[in-house]
Amino acid sequence: DSGVTQTPKHLITATGQRVTLRCSPRSGDLSVYWYQQSLDQGLQFLIQYYNGEERAKGNILERFSAQQFPDLHSELNLSSLELGDSALYFCASSVTSNTGELFFGEGSRLTVL
Amino acid sequence: EDQVTQSPEALRLQEGESSSLNCSYTVSGLRGLFWYRQDPGKGPEFLFTLYSAGEEKEKERLKATLTKKESFLHITAPKPEDSATYLCVQIAVNTGFQKLVFGTGTRLLVSP
Numbered sequence: 001d002s003g004v005t006q007t008p009k010h011l012i013t014a015t016g017q018r019v020t021l022r023c024s025p026r027s028g029d030l031s032v033y034w035y036q037q038s039l040d041q042g043l044q045f046l047i048q049y050y051n052g053e054e055r056a057k058g059n060i061l062e063r064f065s066a067q068q069f070p071d072l073h074s075e076l077n078l079s080s081l082e083l084g085d086s087a088l089y090f091c092a093s094s095v096t097s098n099t100g101e102l103f104f105g106e107g108s109r110l111t112v113l
Numbered sequence: 114e115d116q117v118t119q120s121p122e123a124l125r126l127q128e129g130e131s132s133s134l135n136c137s138y139t140v141s142g143l144r145g146l147f148w149y150r151q152d153p154g155k156g157p158e159f160l161f162t163l164y165s166a167g168e169e170k171e172k173e174r175l176k177a178t179l180t181k182k183e184s185f186l187h188i189t190a191p192k193p194e195d196s197a198t199y200l201c202v203q204i205a206v207n208t209g210f211q212k213l214v215f216g217t218g219t220r221l222l223v224s225p
Contacts, residue, residue, distance in 0.1 A: 002156065033213075042217040043157070043200070056212055090156050098211045100147035100204050104156030 003027065004105035006091050012111045018079040021108045025072055025093030031055070032074040033094075033102060034066055038087040049074060050097040081112045117216035119201050125222045129190045134219045136201030137183040144204040144211065146184050148177050151198045151218070160199075191223045 003026035013019055025032050034046040045058035049068035060066075063081075068074045078085060088109050092102040116139045126132055136146070145164050149157035161170040163179040170177045174195060176187045186199055201216040 002158070004156075043215045045213060045215075058212070088154070092156070098144075098204070100145050100202055100213055101159050101162060102157075102213075103159065107154070107156050109154075 002103040002105060004091060004093050004103050006089075006105035006108050008108055009106065010109050010111075012113065013081060014113055015081055015083060017081050017112075018077065019081065019110065021076040021078070021089050021091075021110075023074045023076070023091030023093075023105060025074070025091075026103050029093035029095050029103070030072065031094045031097045031099075032068055032072070033092040034060075034074070034076050035090040035092065035104075036087050037090060037107075038084075041087075043090070046076070048097070055097050078110070081110075083112050086110055086112045117201055117203055117214050119199075119216040119219050121219060122217070123220040123222070125224065126188075126191055128192055128223055128225050131187070131189045131191070133188070134186040134199055134221070135183060136186070136216055138201075138203050138214075146179055147202040147204075148175075148184075148186055149200040149202060151200055153198075157200055188221070191221075193223045193225050196221055196223045 005024040007022045030051045033048045035043045046060040047066050048056040052068050063079050066076045088107040090107045092104045118137050120135045148160040151157040161177040166181045174189050178185045198218040198220045200218045203214050
């Protein structure tokens with residue numbers, strides 16, 4: 001158990017819909033990262049927050065947005081969903097913002113029909 | 114463009130058959146190299162951090178080493194439970210901020 005909690009674990013929705021994925025980082029971790037992993041693909045970095053502020057942005061679509069709240073939990077919002085958005089979405093956390101030692105959650109599996 | 118290349122893409126071993134996985138990089142301004150293990154449908158699990166050429170880290174049957182251009186993950190006498198995808202990750206510095214560059218991984222299957 002990494003200490004990172006993601007909900008929901010599974011989500012099935014239709015094209016055009018909007019969903020919100022939630023992440024609670026490990027206790028004491030200030031940095032939260034979001035990654036997307038499509039079937040048999042590598043991890044694609046979406047976005048990073050540190051103590052409530054956006055720190056780095058990767059290949060995140062304009063239809064996607066995220067935020068980190070004062071209690072350090074984070075949400076990833078996916079809107080106008082397309083079939084290609086079906087993937088595992090991982091949240092990870094770390095103590096600092098400039099480390100490669102991340103602790104990943106179990107992921108949220110999104111299926112868009 | 115910063116790149117991390119892992120080889121082989123897939124590796125099948127018999128239990129007890131030692132081997133090595135390779136990670137080579139073209140990342141400029143390297144600030145660290147990391148190895149992760151990922152089981153199917155699970156989040157990656159951190160294994161090792163390496164910072165300088167010549168550095169080695171060990172954990173059970175795994176040993177990670179680093180040179181100036183590549184890293185190796187040596188697996189000694191593997192067991193079926195070592196079956197997983199092993200990811201190499203590097204920190205790159207780009208336009209003032211750090212980002213993690215993930216390799217696509219080596220899928221390891223250890224047969225009993």
